[in-house]
Amino acid sequence: MIKAIDKQRYILDFTLSSLWRRKGKNLALVLVYTLVVFVLGSVMFFTQALKNEAALVLRGSPEIIVQKMVAGRHDLIPVSHGAQIGKIRGVKAVKARFWGYYYDPGAQANYTLMVPEDLPLKDQEIIVGAGISRVRRLFRGSSIVFRTYDGKPATFFIKGVLSPDSELLSSDLILISVPGFTRVFGVPPDRATDLTVQVANRKEIPTIAAKIVDALPDTRAITREEILRTYDAVFDWRGGIMIAILAGAVLAFLIFAWDKAAGLSAEEKREIGILKAIGWETADVLEMKFWEGLVVSLSSFFLGIILAYGHIFYASATLFEPVLKGWAVLYPEFRLTPFISGYQIAILFFFTVIPYTVATIIPSWRAATIDPDAVMRT
Amino acid sequence: MIQLQHIRKVFNAGLPNEYVAIHDLSLNIAPHQVTVLTGPSGSGKTTVLSLLGCMARPTAGRIMLQDREITSLPERFLTQIRRSTFGFIFQQFNLIRGISVLENVMLPAYPLGEPLGGLKKRALKLLDLLNLTSKGAAKVEWLSGGEAQRTAIARALVNDPGVIIADEPTAHLDTGLSREFLDIMGDFKGQGKTILIASHDPMVHESEIVDRVVKMRDGRIIDAGVI
Amino acid sequence: MFFLGLCLLLLMSILMQAGYVTQGDLALLRQKAQVVKNLGLTDLCLSTEARYTRHPSQADWHTALQSHPLALDHFPSGSIIGPPATLQKLHD
Numbered sequence A: 001m002i003k004a005i006d007k008q009r010y011i012l013d014f015t016l017s018s019l020w021r022r023k024g025k026n027l028a029l030v031l032v033y034t035l036v037v038f039v040l041g042s043v044m045f046f047t048q049a050l051k052n053e054a055a056l057v058l059r060g061s062p063e064i065i066v067q068k069m070v071a072g073r074h075d076l077i078p079v080s081h082g083a084q085i086g087k088i089r090g091v092k093a094v095k096a097r098f099w100g101y102y103y104d105p106g107a108q109a110n111y112t113l114m115v116p117e118d119l120p121l122k123d124q125e126i127i128v129g130a131g132i133s134r135v136r137r138l139f140r141g142s143s144i145v146f147r148t149y150d151g152k153p154a155t156f157f158i159k160g161v162l163s164p165d166s167e168l169l170s171s172d173l174i175l176i177s178v179p180g181f182t183r184v185f186g187v188p189p190d191r192a193t194d195l196t197v198q199v200a201n202r203k204e205i206p207t208i209a210a211k212i213v214d215a216l217p218d219t220r221a222i223t224r225e226e227i228l229r230t231y232d233a234v235f236d237w238r239g240g241i242m243i244a245i246l247a248g249a250v251l252a253f254l255i256f257a258w259d260k261a262a263g264l265s266a267e268e269k270r271e272i273g274i275l276k277a278i279g280w281e282t283a284d285v286l287e288m289k290f291w292e293g294l295v296v297s298l299s300s301f302f303l304g305i306i307l308a309y310g311h312i313f314y315a316s317a318t319l320f321e322p323v324l325k326g327w328a329v330l331y332p333e334f335r336l337t338p339f340i341s342g343y344q345i346a347i348l349f350f351f352t353v354i355p356y357t358v359a360t361i362i363p364s365w366r367a368a369t370i371d372p373d374a375v376m377r378t
Numbered sequence B: 001m002i003q004l005q006h007i008r009k010v011f012n013a014g015l016p017n018e019y020v021a022i023h024d025l026s027l028n029i030a031p032h033q034v035t036v037l038t039g040p041s042g043s044g045k046t047t048v049l050s051l052l053g054c055m056a057r058p059t060a061g062r063i064m065l066q067d068r069e070i071t072s073l074p075e076r077f078l079t080q081i082r083r084s085t086f087g088f089i090f091q092q093f094n095l096i097r098g099i100s101v102l103e104n105v106m107l108p109a110y111p112l113g114e115p116l117g118g119l120k121k122r123a124l125k126l127l128d129l130l131n132l133t134s135k136g137a138a139k140v141e142w143l144s145g146g147e148a149q150r151t152a153i154a155r156a157l158v159n160d161p162g163v164i165i166a167d168e169p170t171a172h173l174d175t176g177l178s179r180e181f182l183d184i185m186g187d188f189k190g191q192g193k194t195i196l197i198a199s200h201d202p203m204v205h206e207s208e209i210v211d212r213v214v215k216m217r218d219g220r221i222i223d224a225g226v227i
Numbered sequence C: 001m002f003f004l005g006l007c008l009l010l011l012m013s014i015l016m017q018a019g020y021v022t023q024g025d026l027a028l029l030r031q032k033a034q035v036v037k038n039l040g041l042t043d044l045c046l047s048t049e050a051r052y053t054r055h056p057s058q059a060d061w062h063t064a065l066q067s068h069p070l071a072l073d074h075f076p077s078g079s080i081i082g083p084p085a086t087l088q089k090l091h092d
Helices: A002-021 A023-060 A080-086 A130-136 A164-170 A178-185 A202-215 A224-232 A240-261 A266-277 A282-314 A321-325 A342-368 B045-052 B075-085 B101-112 B116-129 B145-157 B175-190 C002-039 C085-091
Strands: A064-070 A073-075 A091-097 A099-104 A109-114 A125-128 A143-147 A153-161 A173-176 A194-199 A219-223 B002-011 B019-029 B034-038 B060-065 B086-089 B163-167 B194-198 B212-217 B220-223
Touching: A002 A023, A002 A282, A002 B101, A023 A164, A023 A224, A023 A240, A023 A282, A023 A342, A023 C002, A064 A080, A064 A202, A080 A091, A080 A194, A080 A202, A099 A178, A109 A130, A109 A178, A125 A130, A130 A153, A130 A164, A153 A178, A164 C002, A173 A178, A194 A202, A202 A219, A202 A224, A219 A224, A240 A342, A266 A282, A266 A342, A282 A342, A282 C002, B002 B045, B019 B045, B019 B220, B034 B045, B045 B163, B045 B194, B075 B086, B075 B101, B086 B145, B101 B116, B101 B145, B116 B145, B145 B163, B145 B175, B163 B175, B175 B194
Parallel strands: A109 A173, A125 A153, B034 B194, B034 B212, B086 B163, B163 B194
Antiparallel strands: A064 A073, A064 A194, A064 A219, A091 A194, A099 A109, A125 A173, A143 A153, B002 B019, B002 B060, B212 B220
16 A cells, blocks of 8 residues: 555656656646636636626615517606506505616716615715716716706716725716706606516516516516526626637637647657656556646646636736726726635536546557557667 | 577568568577677567567567466566566667656666665665766766666666666767676676677677677577577 | 645635635625615626616617627627526527
8 A cells, every 4th residue: 555655656756857857848738728727717707706796786676677668679668657557466666767878978988877766865966986986086075067968068066976895886877866867868757767666575576577568568577586587697608708718718728639639749758668668567657647637737727726716806807807898988896706616616627627637548548558669679 | 597489570460561570589598697699780689689578579489487478468467577577778778868867767666666765775776886876866868878878777777687688788888888888797697687688799799798699680590609 | 746735725725715705795795785775776887888788687678789680799798798588588
């Protein structure tokens, strides 16, 4: 038993020194490999963290949102629809919601203007999100001028700035009073953006949503369940960037596997020949190759995961930022809460370490079965 | 000690480049002697050495090692026999570059898994015996020809084999170093080791330590020498 | 070997630290859920460039790209943020 351990230690020592002798090649290998793990790990950590965050945070969303549809698009809804909905059995309350988008030519940024449900604001008061505060340098007490729907300027005073803690929710948000909202957008007094419906019994949400759509055929009902499901599938692998990233990773892997499968270098083959000639068995050589693969893939795996973790949770997913930010100016500065499970790590392990190991087995086995007298014949 | 009985060895059998290296060859190697195989290149010396050293299997015929038939043994056992019975010195030395002289010498013992202390001690003793103590930590590519040769000898001896097999050992050595090699082999002969050398260097087969010279040509023995 | 051990140790400590941070953040997340409830929010603010990526769950059903059905998505964020669940259901 001790003998077997000693033997493995010798073989491992030799493997490590062999790896070190081919520093350049092996470091390049580890680098590419680490990159693949890093990319896949980043995608995985990022999407998982966002999904979890959304699932926990958006539980507070309205139970049902009723929106009027005109020609396939969301349109302003008559507030009178609310009375009709209120008559449906099981509906506790119906509230009008006012929200919309405002393009600010000064900062070339898009804001979301919204009337909060229970936060009284005076006509000229607004509360801005931390992102807007950063982009427009707006602080408590400063003012901002909006261009209203009919081309007139309207001045608003900043009553406060939303906490940067919730930037992932409210970075571009402007909270405004109903009169303020009406002044900027010119929404007719009998219309709202949409209606939120509160239901007495959570189990009845789908039934009530169906009844609403039945009673008001020109509307659609979005349930909280659907919002949560949207975020559960928000980063679909079919997304363009996801495909690009995954394809890149898969390609990198194929290149490697191909490189490995195409065989070992002449120098490596010569060394295996020498080892066989001086009394190493095929199994010993295979063990050496196994250690080699393990050391390379494990170090890359660990490095990749550690880097991915740093990237997502300390560097705020810097590499994904350009995509999410896109053409926009405003981008939330958020810190994600890590949600990492052993399951994720295991998945990552299966998609990186296992294929590599499999790809290296065959050429190693072929090289290890060289006839021991091969070195004498050359 | 080792008997080759009606050995035939064919390379690339069944292929257009099929090549018969050894034709019906029988040879009996006596223990504790220095036997030299000689003959022009392509005469089959190296093939005979690799057959004697359990590195290759004959296409036909039998090999007996101390009255044990070894031709039909599976590879694992053959490797074990090779490891414990034979020490090889190759023409190109075949040292592994990039690692130290000491590591090269210990390499054949790695699969045995003995404690490092004992192995290291034995290897250092061999280095001492071969005047390489000061080179132990040096990388093999920094060695001179003679030092590389002596490292290869030390490596061949680390598992304390009964038989030393050397293929053209003096091919890359000058006269002085060749003489030194033969002196070392003489010492080992004195310690009771069996030595097999393939060489067409006259200095080797004319040496006084040599007990028997086997002359070969075209895969056949043309003069089996005196035993 | 030493390096691998170090990496493993680092990974372990990261996982532990992650768990710790997650625990610490739970209160913050509850607070954020409260913000969502108070303001009646429906979406995360991941991107502000397009309606359907600013409020994915509120995107129009049959105009997910908000333009011609054959038009390529010209907003980068649209290429990672998927369409809303209702739409996915409709297309399944």
